[in-house]
Amino acid sequence: MKIAIVRLTSLGDVVFASFIPQLIKKYIYNNKDIIIDWICDKNFADIINHNPYINKIHSIPIRDLKKKKTTLQNVYKITKDIKKENYDIIIDIQGTLKSAIISKLISVSNSYRYGFSFFSAREKLATFFYHKTVKINYQTNIVERNLALINAVFKINASQISITNLLPTIFINKKDYTLPSQNNQSDSNEINDNIDNDQKTEIKKKFIENIANQNDINIDYIALLVPFSSSKKKDMKEELIYGLAKKFKNIYFFINYGSESEKARVDGIIENAKKLNIHNIDKINDKNSIVDMKFLILFIIDITIGVDSGITHLSSFCNLKTIVLFYQAKNVYRNIIQNNKSLSLLLKNDDNDYNTDLCLQSINNMINII
Numbered sequence: 001m002k003i004a005i006v007r008l009t010s011l012g013d014v015v016f017a018s019f020i021p022q023l024i025k026k027y028i029y030n031n032k033d034i035i036i037d038w039i040c041d042k043n044f045a046d047i048i049n050h051n052p053y054i055n056k057i058h059s060i061p062i063r064d065l066k067k068k069k070t071t072l073q074n075v076y077k078i079t080k081d082i083k084k085e086n087y088d089i090i091i092d093i094q095g096t097l098k099s100a101i102i103s104k105l106i107s108v109s110n111s112y113r114y115g116f117s118f119f120s121a122r123e124k125l126a127t128f129f130y131h132k133t134v135k136i137n138y139q140t141n142i143v144e145r146n147l148a149l150i151n152a153v154f155k156i157n158a159s160q161i162s163i164t165n166l167l168p169t170i171f172i173n174k175k176d177y178t179l180p181s182q183n184n185q186s187d188s189n190e191i192n193d194n195i196d197n198d199q200k201t202e203i204k205k206k207f208i209e210n211i212a213n214q215n216d217i218n219i220d221y222i223a224l225l226v227p228f229s230s231s232k233k234k235d236m237k238e239e240l241i242y243g244l245a246k247k248f249k250n251i252y253f254f255i256n257y258g259s260e261s262e263k264a265r266v267d268g269i270i271e272n273a274k275k276l277n278i279h280n281i282d283k284i285n286d287k288n289s290i291v292d293m294k295f296l297i298l299f300i301i302d303i304t305i306g307v308d309s310g311i312t313h314l315s316s317f318c319n320l321k322t323i324v325l326f327y328q329a330k331n332v333y334r335n336i337i338q339n340n341k342s343l344s345l346l347l348k349n350d351d352n353d354y355n356t357d358l359c360l361q362s363i364n365n366m367i368n369i370i
Contacts, residue, residue: 001034002085006103007093008041008062011290011310012335014048015317016142017093018169020150021053026166027156037085039102046290047314050171058082062098079105087111091153092130093146100126114153116145141334164339167319172294200299207300211252215279220250224297224315226306227255228262234307234327238269243360244305245278248367252280254301256311257288294318305363308335316342323366325359343369 003024007017021038025031035055038048042059049057060078064070083106092103092115100123103113117133118124127133134152136145143160151158163169204222212219225244227236245253255270257263266283273281284296293311297304303321306312308331315322322342326332332344343366347354 001089002087003034003036004039004082004085004087004090004103004106005036005093006039006090006099008039008060008096008099008102009044009094011044011047012313013094013142013310014040014044015170015310015313016337017146018048018051018317019143019163019166020091020093020146021051022166022169023150023158023162024154025053026162027158028154037087039082039106044290046294047170049291050173051169052171056085060102062102076105082106083108089114089153091115091149092126093149095121095126096123097125100129104129114149116149120145139330139334141336141338143337160338163337167339168298168317170294170298170314170318172291172298204300208252211282217252217279218250219252219280221252221302222300223248223251223253224301224304224306224311225253225255226304226309226312226315228257228265229307229309236307236325237354237356238272239356240359241269241281242273242276242278243356244363245273245281247360247364249280251302252282254296255281255283256293256306257283258311303367313337321367323363 005017005020007014021036024036025034028034036053037056037058038054039058039060040048041062043063045057045059048054060075061070062075065072065075079102086108087106088111090103090107090111090113092099092113095116100115107113112132113130114132114134115121115126115130117135118127120134120136120138121127122138134149136148143163147158147160208219208222225236225241227241229235255266257266263283270281270283285292293314297315297318297320301315301320303323304312304315305323305325307325312322312324316337319341324336324342324344326344326346327348329346332346336342336344345359345362345366347359
């Protein structure tokens with residue numbers, strides 16, 4: 001049986017679906033006969049790359065169409081090549097018109113397409129491209145939505161508990177990477193496939209010692225801060241970042257950014273921190289790619305504190321201690337995996353701004369819990 005998972009974009013949504021191949025392989029009895037491929041936008045393929053439960057990742061330059069870096073003709077040619085895989089089942093996890101059209105284009109006469117129903121899909125027109133649909137409220141927890149679709153397709157009864165037992169669902173090919181160093185300096189300490197927990201501990205120890213010596217401070221843990229979201233209104237306040245660094249002096253905070261404008265803001269935060277005599281804040285190196293983030297989270301970071309964004313959720317699915325900061329009550333339940341390592345904090349649920357001191361206290365309590 002050949003199965004195609006269609007989840008093209010975006011970072012967080014691909015992360016939230018990353019458990020699916022492993023879940024299918026676990027619950028289907030004769031899983032050796034199952035081949036699972038993933039259809040993904042080329043900008044997000046690195047998220048699921050090296051997943052041992054995925055046979056092949058087909059990258060399609062969908063976002064490049066908007067930037068006019070490719071043509072519809074090129075995209076069609078790619079889908080025509082994918083069609084040669086002769087999939088038995090195609091599952092559209094995305095539920096948008098573009099993902100539904102891609103599902104249709106890669107189908108052959110015996111392919112059976114599944115997706116969300118008219119009132120469940122993100123874009124209702126998508127449902128006309130499926131043979132069978134599943135009805136589930138769009139505001140339902142995103143993991144539960146994905147589970148409902150997979151349960152219906154394969155007639156199984158998996159739950160979120162099943163998923164937490166699968167974590168991490170993010171993988172890297174360790175021999176491809178070198179240990180990231182502070183201030184973009186190269187490091188000869190290569191990581192290989194035979195690394196064990198003792199080696200991992202030693203790598204992390206050297207990393208911490210390097211930072212501590214450069215900054216002349218004591219460090220016990222490394223934290224990842226993800227302060228930026230798709231809307232500036234939902235970004236982490238600078239005073240909260242400074243408050244965290246002051247309250248947890250034994251934690252070194254790396255700030256993540258995703259654009260040049262965000263990088264400039266991070267540079268400003270670091271400069272102001274030095275004026276406030278705060279020296280346990282820095283930015284991640286300039287490369288800052290998805291593969292770098294995967295490595296950093298899986299090997300170096302102890303805890304992630306971030307707003308509702310893709311990198312924060314990537315941390316959760318790497319089975320790392322994660323505190324997700326929400327600004328809207330409706331998203332607290334929907335956009336999080338429910339396990340004992342991921343906790344959510346609602347900063348505000350009205351037009352009033354949140355109290356930084358209360359927020360710091362809540363985060364302190366959460367850190368102690370997880």
